[in-house]
Amino acid sequence: MRRSVTLTIVLAITGLLGGGLFRYIFNDPSEASVANYLRSCTHGVALALVMGSVHLYFSSRSSAWVRRWPFVVELLIRSITMAVVLAITAIAMEVILYDHRIEFGWIAGDFPKIMGFSLGLSVPFSTAYELTRMTGGRTLLHVLLGRYRRPIREQRVLLFLDLVGSTSLAEAMGELRVQELLTRFFFDIDEAIVSHGGEVHAYVGDEVIVTWPVNASPSSRRYLDCVFAIDDRLAELADDYRWEFGTVPAFRAGMHAGTVVISECGDSRRQLAYFGDTVNVTARLQQHCKVVGRALLVSGELLRLLPEDANVIIEPLGSTRLRGRAAPIEIFAVARREAATARRQASS
Incomplete structure (x- = not known):
């Protein structure tokens, strides 16, 4: 939801500016009235929002049928769909905003310009949108600014969930x-993950690695709420999973906070890599869930970043030496009180 709202705002502003720019470049200066600029800006907003809707559809689960085809075919389908939807919107908005029938002069004159301008703007938007999906918006910005060209230390919260x-x-x-x-x-x-401010760092086999920067006011429930929201989402879709796969997925998760070294790595294929003890401890915490029979384990360092909450049950598991690490670490099992109560009632 948060991502959709941000995208809608960006598209609306882009369309507003694009519509005004189109009016300034392509239309007769004698028609440069406030009313006409407002019409052009509204036209631009409508085209931009429609363009964004097409991108959202093709990045959703509803378009899985397209991704079964070869990439060239997928690209062709997406391009044709974008052109057709933009053309229909451009014609409809012309009728609505200017209250007249579509004439041949407009079809031969302004319509190709509108389509060319709109499709031209869709190329950088598509590129930015796909890059953001691949790397995450915050990470993409840092990469463009060269923040990680050299190794840098950051305070991070890490979640390993498999x-x-x-x-x-x-x-x-x-x-x-x-x-x-x-x-x-x-x-x-x-x-x-996105709605709770998390960034997906990587998918590794059956595991996802999520990260948050620790800001100046680190006390936040969003880290735990992210895991609880994932649990709620899987519960909502339980019937769908049973119908499609015959099983409902469950997960184990480990969370830790500390210093992480981040740097761009590689040459033929560059990517951001996370190094340090914090990464290793988080991975070991996630693996330790199986040993102690808990769904979510957090470290003492992570626990210190969380505000007190009566709805959260925190179970100390003592100081433990995790595999591959000499120094012990304080481990806590975390669960929601209502979820624990529901499990007890179901078992009684």
Whole structure:
């Protein structure tokens, strides 16, 4: 929801400016009235919002049928759809805003200009949109500004979350079918991550790595709320998962906070890499969930960033030496009180 609102605002502003620019460049100066500029700006906003809607559709689960085709075919379908939808919108807005029938002079004159201008603007927008989807908006900005050209230390919260029982699922369902489940799982939990300010750093097998920067006022429930929102989302879609895959995915998660070294790495394929003890501890916490039979484990460092909340049950598990690490770490199991109560009632 948060991502859609931001995109809508950006598109509306872009369309507003684009419509005014089109009027200034292509129309007769004698027609440069306030009313005509308002019409052009409204026309631009409508075209921009429609363009964004097409992009959102083709990045949603509803367009999975397109992604089954080769990329060239997918690109062709997306381009044709964009052109047709923009053409219909341009014609409809011309009728609505100027209250006249479509004439041949407009079809031969202004209409090609509107289409060329709109499709031309869609290219940089599409590029920025896809880059943002690939890297995350905040990360993309930092990369463009060169923030990570050299290694830099940052205070980060990390979440390692993986699918429970993926190996046994692969044996029962087959690897291709499990990959479909994982793809659906990662797609369905993405909104919960984004809406709570998280950035997906990477997908590694059946695991997703999410990160948050620790700001000047670090006390926040958003880290835990993100995990709880993922749990709620899977509960909402439980019937869909049972119908499609015969099972409802469950997860184990580890969360930790501390210093992370971030840097651009690689040459032929550059990417951001996270280094340091914080990364290793978070991975070990997630793995330790299986040992202690808990769905969510957090470190003492992470716990200190959280405000007190009566609806959260925090269970101290003591100081533990995690695999591959000599120094012990304070570990806590975390759960929602209402969720724990519901489980007890279901089992009684």
